[in-house]
Amino acid sequence: MTSKMNILLSAYACRPNAGSELGTGWNWAVHLAETGSIVHVLTAGRNREATEAYQREHPSSELHFHFIDVPFLHPMESGFWHYLLWQWMALRRAKILSKSVAFDVVQHVSYGSVHLPTPLWRLGLPTVFGPVGGGQTTPPSLLPYFGEEAYIERGRTGITKLLPRLLPYRKAIQRMSVVLAANRDTFELVKQAGCQRVELLCDTGLRMDFSSASPRQFSGSEPVRLLWVGRFMPRKGVELAFDALQQARSNIHLTLVGSGPEEAALHRMIAKRGLEDRVFWAGKRLPWLEVREAYLNHDALLFTSLRDSFGSQILEAMSVGLPVIALNLGGAEDFLPPLAGIKIDIGSTAAETVDRLSSALNRFASMTIEERNAMSEEAWRKSRNFAWPVRAAFALGLFKEILHQNSNA
Numbered sequence: 001m002t003s004k005m006n007i008l009l010s011a012y013a014c015r016p017n018a019g020s021e022l023g024t025g026w027n028w029a030v031h032l033a034e035t036g037s038i039v040h041v042l043t044a045g046r047n048r049e050a051t052e053a054y055q056r057e058h059p060s061s062e063l064h065f066h067f068i069d070v071p072f073l074h075p076m077e078s079g080f081w082h083y084l085l086w087q088w089m090a091l092r093r094a095k096i097l098s099k100s101v102a103f104d105v106v107q108h109v110s111y112g113s114v115h116l117p118t119p120l121w122r123l124g125l126p127t128v129f130g131p132v133g134g135g136q137t138t139p140p141s142l143l144p145y146f147g148e149e150a151y152i153e154r155g156r157t158g159i160t161k162l163l164p165r166l167l168p169y170r171k172a173i174q175r176m177s178v179v180l181a182a183n184r185d186t187f188e189l190v191k192q193a194g195c196q197r198v199e200l201l202c203d204t205g206l207r208m209d210f211s212s213a214s215p216r217q218f219s220g221s222e223p224v225r226l227l228w229v230g231r232f233m234p235r236k237g238v239e240l241a242f243d244a245l246q247q248a249r250s251n252i253h254l255t256l257v258g259s260g261p262e263e264a265a266l267h268r269m270i271a272k273r274g275l276e277d278r279v280f281w282a283g284k285r286l287p288w289l290e291v292r293e294a295y296l297n298h299d300a301l302l303f304t305s306l307r308d309s310f311g312s313q314i315l316e317a318m319s320v321g322l323p324v325i326a327l328n329l330g331g332a333e334d335f336l337p338p339l340a341g342i343k344i345d346i347g348s349t350a351a352e353t354v355d356r357l358s359s360a361l362n363r364f365a366s367m368t369i370e371e372r373n374a375m376s377e378e379a380w381r382k383s384r385n386f387a388w389p390v391r392a393a394f395a396l397g398l399f400k401e402i403l404h405q406n407s408n409a
Contacts, residue, residue, distance in 0.1 A: 004062075005037040005399060006101055008094060008125070010108040010118050012086055014043040014065075016054040020312065022047075025110035027205050031392035032107075033062040040097060042090045045069035046078075068093055083111060091119045098123060105399045108132075112203045112309065114179075114186050115163065117172040126402045128395070129176040131203040133309025135160060135186030136330040138235065139346045142306045142353065146234040153235070153307075164192035177402050182309040183331040201394070202335045204312045206319050206386040210292055215321035216376035218299065223251040224365045226325070227298035229291065229313045230305070232260035237304030237327070239269055240350075244304075244357035246273040252365050254302065256281040257294055295320045299372070300341070300364055303332065304357075310335055318383035321376035325360055327353075335386075340379035 009032065014025030025043065033039045039062060043051070048067040055065070070077075070085045097103075107128040108118035114134040121127040137157040143150045163169050173179065173193040181187035182203035190198050226245075230236045238256070245254055256266075256279065270279050282294075295301070301317035303326040310331025317324050324341035326332040336343060342360045347353040364372075384390070 005105070005396070006103045007032055007037050007039045007399070008097070008101075008103045008106045008120070008123075009039055009041045010087075010090060010106065010120055011041050011043050011110045012083060012090075013047075013110040014041060015047045015050050017050075021110055021112065023207075024112065024203065024205065027207070027388045028107070028109045028392070028395075029063060029065075031205075031388040032395065033060060034389070035392050035396045036062070037396065038062050038064070040064045040066060040101060040103070042066050042068060042093060044078075044086060066093055066097065084116065087116065087119055091122060094120055094123055098125075104403060107395065107399075112182065114181075114189060115160070117169070117176070119172070121172065121175040126177040126399070126406060127175065128178045128180065128398065128402075129173075130178075130180030131182045131201045132180065133182030133186050133203050133331065135181070135189035136183055136307055136309065137161070137185070138307045139329070141347060141349050142237075142240070144350055145237060145239055145306060149234055160189070164189055164194075170194050178398065183334050185330065186309070199398075200334060201391075202315075202331060202386060203309050204315050204331075204386065205388040205391050206315055206383055208387055208389075210316060211319040211383065212296070212321055212380065215380040216373065218369050218372040218376070220369055223253045224249075224300075225298045226252060226254045226300050226302045226361070227257065227294055227317075227322075228254060228302045228304070229257045229294070229316075230260075230311075231258055232256075232262035232266055234262070235305065235307050236260075237306045238262070238266070240306070240354065240357070241302055241304045242269050242273050242275060242279070243354045244361060245275060245278065247354065247358035248361040249365055250278070252361050253278045253280070255279075255294065255298060257291060258282075291316070292320065295322050298322065300325050302361075303327070305330070305332075308332070315383060315386055318379040318386075321380035323364070323372060323375035323379055325357075325364060327357075337378055337382045340375055340382055 011025030013021040015022040029041045045067045051065050068089050105126045106120045112132045114132045138153050146153045170193045173190050173195045178197045179190045179195050180201040181198050187198050295317055300323045308330045314324050328343040328345050344356045344360050
């Protein structure tokens with residue numbers, strides 16, 4: 001191994017100044033390079049323009065991008081088939097690169113889904129798969145919130161549970177040096193598939209420029225203002241939030257920040273429950289600085305995803321000292337500190353979960369200023385553990401450990 005580690009990073013979604021999956025890929029690339037490693041990034045061709053513009057303003061000798069287009073498909077296409085074909089094109093490009101670059105390790109970070117393992121293990125190099133999620137499934141009692149799409153969600157659950165028994169899947173998973181699982185459900189899935197080493201690592205990192213300089217200091221102002229951030233789609237559970245709010249105290253209000261395919265139904269959901277005076281909708285996806293301002297101007301984040309690896313909203317809220325009220329599912333179960341908010345166990349029926357969530361809202365509303373400040377302190381302090389430089393340092397240590405073990409094998 002050379003003095004500087006050569007890392008091959010697979011990041012299908014990777015773009016500067018972006019959020020969600022695109023931002024995750026980008027932050028892995030940038031922060032691994034900041035450790036002093038040489039990072040070669042395989043990414044989709046549609047990320048070329050934004051990335052090259054960034055590189056012209058921020059040149060780096062440690063960071064190299066390789067843009068891969070899929071033949072016969074438009075560069076701006078996305079979706080399952082584009083991603084699947086891209087992965088094999090990425091393997092082809094990686095084999096060519098390996099002739100001129102002595103890579104020490106491979107890491108795949110995007111897409112962060114356990115369902116489609118990277119084929120880059122075929123390079124014969126130590127391969128770290130993840131962080132990846134997707135092993136989590138929706139509790140059966142909450143499937144009614146999917147409406148007509150419940151059968152699709154049941155199908156996804158069936159496929160997910162079948163994966164560990166599929167021989168091609170088992171072969172791929174067992175070739176990974178380490179799988180970084182974004183939640184306990186994914187951890188158990190890859191263990192069942194025969195992976196020898198699995199570690200928990202949240203799939204979301206903290207941009208320190210988003211974080212506040214100190215925790216919150218609450219006042220006793222009324223009403224209690226909750227914030228919900230996300231896409232309006234069934235699995236995000238916005239209708240569950242409305243059901244709980246309807247049963248909760250009338251001094252609890254809710255602000256929605258987001259957009260999505262369920263916008264047309266949103267107003268009907270609100271009107272049906274008589275919540276017109278208690279629910280405010282921003283009506284669009286806001287720029288991240290405006291979303292940050294929304295976090296700073298509310299009392300708690302309400303996170304109701306029925307199936308999520310973790311949820312960047314939780315970490316964003318924690319980073320500015322905002323307590324979180326969330327379902328005890330997926331990554332929230334594993335990574336939301338118990339004293340940083342309230343986690344609600346899922347009931348045996350949807351009605352039972354609604355009762356528990358509305359009780360949690362009432363409990364938060366009745367908390368003293370001191371109790372809310374203590375939650376804010378815990379959330380803000382623990383969010384530092386998710387900072388991107390910390391995550392990159394962890395990955396670098398893991399790479400060195402793997403290489404050391406291989407050299408002594």
